[in-house]
Amino acid sequence: MLIPPDLARALHTLASSAGAGDFVPLSICAAVLARRLSRPGAARRVQVVQGALEAVAPDPDAPVDLAGSFRTALRRAARGRGAAPPDAATRRGIDVTIVVAKDNRCLYGESMTSAADAPTAECWARSFLRLLTRMVSDPDAPMAAHPLVDGTERDRILRGLNAYGTPEVRHTTMTAPFEEQVELTPDAVALVDLVEGGGTTLTYRELNERANRLAHFLIGQGAGPGRRVGICMRRGVHQVVAVYAAVKTGAAYVPLEAELPDSRLAYMLQDVAPGQVLTDPDCRGRVPDGAWRTVDVESGQRSWEAFPAGDPAVDGGGLLNILYTSGTTGRPKGVAYPTAGALAHLSWMQSRYPFGPGDHALFKTSPGFDVSIWELFWPLYHGACLVICPPGEHRDPRRLAGLVEDHRVSTIFLPPTVMAPFLEKVSADRAGALRWAMCGGEPVTPRVRDMFYATLPTARLVNCYGPTEAGNVTDMVLPDEPGVPVVPLGRPAANFRITLLDENLDLMPVGMPGEAYIGGDVGLAHAYWRAPGRTAERFVADPYGPPGSRVYRTGDLCRYRDDGVLEHLGRIDRQIKIRGLRVEPGEIESVLAAHPSVADCAVVAHGEPVRLLAFVVPAGPVGVDDLDVDAIGEHAAGILADHMRPERIVPVPRIPATVNGKVDKDALLAARRAPAGGEREIVPPADDVEAALVGIYGRVLATWPVSVLDTFAELGGHSLLAFELLDACLARLHVRPGVSDLLGGSVRDVAASIRAARSGTAGPGGGASDG
Structure with missing residues (x-):
């Protein structure tokens, strides 16, 4: 990359007037660049090489006066405060090297990490040159005020990589597309319930009429737009009817998991204040008494059998549901999601992975998770059949594989931690109808991708990304690329914008990590239910959108590749402190996962003072007992600072998951946690x-x-x-x-x-x- 002669001369003049050598300004720029990018996944140390000279920028955790000017920094450096040449130990921690030719005519970047690639190196060099230019042109401005993105790249990021188009939402209610399909295929099978009698079926007409009668009954009880209807039921036909009926009233439905602790259920009910709670005999005992009316959908059908079977005439366009997720305050938070956003999203998904008559889908996800919207509504918009997985069996990989095989399921969603054991049980010959396997909820690993295509070569694995607060915002059919270490997220969906920003809400250059902010006219949740403080913290004004627009702050660290594809680099909010030093578990996991003997891993912080445990899954034919943890430890020690090295590396057959597919940290720690009374007694077997x-x-x-x-x-x-x-x-x-x-x-x-x-x-x- 060429350095303009005028820039080289101006840099030399500034350095001379400050009493500093030509190399000092370059090392200061490297320090500013590293400091502004000091996020997990970003460079921790940046080295500048000029001719035979070299220096390392200060550690990002060290004080850097970004409020001061470039000219002031040069003067301080001239008084002996410049960066020192690196020793061997320091050089080992270098992530990026900026090389400047001896004649100062050109520079280029070298990425020293295992994820090195040409676009990233070029990005660093381009950003470094841009920073030099800005600082020289205005040496008295605060260094933090100099953007890393110029006008050309800004336009490319905001318009080229985020080619947003306002979606056309033709319907106003969530069940309108289903009701249209009822008119087209009234006698086609809509539901197959394997719980009731081993194979109960409902046609499109029967499902619609049952939901309509219950909806009319609920409307008579006060349900409607602006109201909430709770649903606490086991998975089955009655639960599907209940969800459709609640939506047909215009009210927002609120899933209530029967397995939740009493205190959590009680808090959710008091917080959301539903007018009715729909339940069944199995779950009725979990619903406490309150200001709501409890309706047993399964046993009380006679109460609404005489109500009209026609579609209710209800205004739509309000909230679809309120889904409760875990909150940092220790209490769950309700995500209030709009009908229009769900309709726009399902329209986008149908355009890419279409359902049609004769297709089969699997309903296995709890309605408390946003993926259930796909499973409950999307297939029935287009004439497909929804197969209902019996309660509890969604956790059995063998049973899931059998359902996919026996019912010729064409599309399924599984989180990565469930996908891997599912692939161990499924047969490619018997699962030949499977076209699309959606995978999301946490990062898809190269191991899962490679295992998928080795097991199901005729199907396609789709990486899906998006929080509950926005739904699915990116997707990508992953190519069959065995051994490729990066699994990309894909590009933003047509109805979303994704901008990557730093802590000052400045745009990050292409190739550099930043926090993902999601925007869209109809795709974002309205708010956190009755939590204006939480809402204001996460849903902020869009600094690059039209007046009044919002973006959702995800906490996910991502980068744009040069081709416009997003990559996920971890979370920014898992940060912990060990001996006062900042540690991101995601960074440690990335290092461990790069070892050829590791297929998957999870790093868990525990104890007081905080210590780190690393749980690793062996790759390939190596068993848990044969894994060489010393070699993995030596690999980590060669990359990580000592305070980031796990105190113990524990081989496990797989990383356990919670019921919603997330890493189950408690389960990982349980097997290694010493009992309170000291060593537990080991009673030997008696037979x-x-x-x-x-x-x-x-x-x-x-x-x-x-x-x-x-x-x-x-x-x-x-x-x-x-x-x-x-x-x-x-x-x-x-x-x-x-x-x-x-x-x-x-x-x-x-x-x-x-x-x-x-x-x-x-x-x-x-x-x-x-x-």
Whole structure:
């Protein structure tokens, strides 16, 4: 990259007048650049090389007076405060090198990280040259005031990479597209419920009429626009009817998970103040008494059977739902999401991954998560059939694979932590109808991508990104590129803008990390329910949009590639302090994941003072017991500062997930947490059944030693591993224990249920079954 002669002369003049050498201004610019980009995934150290001279910019955590001017910085450097040449230890931490030719005529950038690529290096060089130009042209301005983006790149970012188009939303209610499809295919099968009688079906007409009658009943009870309807039900036909009925009233539906603790359910109900709560016999006991009317949808059908079967005439365009997510304050926060945003999003998805008559989809996600909007509405807008996964079985990878195979499912959504065990169970020959597998909720790893295409070569894996506050904002059909270390997010959807900004809301150059801010006319949530302070913190004025427009601050660190594709680099809000030094677990995970023996990993902070544990999944044929953790530790020590190195690297067969697909940190720590009373007692097995179970628990849960008094949860078990352990019991002992026995009992209790099953003395509904 050429350096303009005028710039070189002006830089020399400034340096001479300040009493500094030509090299000092370059190292100061490197310090400013590194300081402004001091975010996880950004460069931690920047080196400048000019001829035979070299220097390293100060650490981003060291004080840098960005409020001062460039001229002042030059004078201070001339008095002996310039950066010193690096020693061998310092050079090891360098992420980016800016090389300036000896004659000062050109420069280029070198990225020293494992994610190095030409566009990134060019970006650094381009930004460095731009910063030099701005500082020389106005040497008395505060250094922090100099932008890293010029007018040309600003226009490219805001218009070229964010080619936003206001979506056309033809419908005003969430069920209008479904009602149109009812007119087209009234007798086509809309729902297959595997819970009720092993295969209950509803046609489009039957589903619509049931939902209409319940909706008219609810309207008579006061439901309507501006109101809320709670739904606390198990997954099944009645739950689908309840959601459609609530939406048909114009009210916002509020999912209430029956498995939530009493205090959390009570808080959500008091916060959202629904007029009605729809429930069923299984969940009725979880709904406390209150100002709302409780309606048993399953048992109380006679109350509304005589109501009209026609579509209610209700004004739409308000809130679709209020979905509660975890909050940093310790209380959940309700995301109030609009109907128009959901309609625009589903229209976009249909244009890219179309459903049609004859297709099948799987309803398995809790209505409390935004992905359920796809599963509940999108297929039924276009004549497809929705197969309802029985409650609890959405956590069983073998069962999910069987449903996809047996019902010729064409599109499915799974988070990465569920996708991997699903791929271990599914058969490419039997899952030939699968066209699209949506994957999101957390980063898709190269291992998941490679495993997917090795298992299902005729299907396509789609990486989806977007928070509950906005829905899905990017997507990309991932190419089959075995071994490529980066899994991109894709480009913004047509109805969204994504800008990457620094802490001052300045645009970040293409190729450099910044926090993702999401904008759109109809795609953003309205607010956090009854939480104006939280709303103001996360939904801020769009600094680059028209007056009155907003953007959502995601907390995700991303970068734009030169071709306009986004890459996810981690989170900015997992930051912790160790010995007063800043640590981002995502950075440590990136380093560990770069080791060829590591397929997946998670870094967890624990204890007081804070310490780091790294849990790593072996790659390829290497087993948990054979993983060379010392080699991985040496790899990390060669890249990470000592305060960022995990105190222990723990091999595990997989990273456990919570019910919504996120990394289950508690489960990871549970198996390694010492009991309060000191060393726990290890009770040995009393017979062959207990001995076999001890071995199975140890292997599946990757923990040792195992006492026969230990429970599944105490050993770090979670929902996905539960089904693997049950299968292992069936293979080894020819008996599959009951799920309740496994989750609630000790190893000894499970052994007793297996003996009872073998002897035929298990009680009604018994705790185990023969294989």
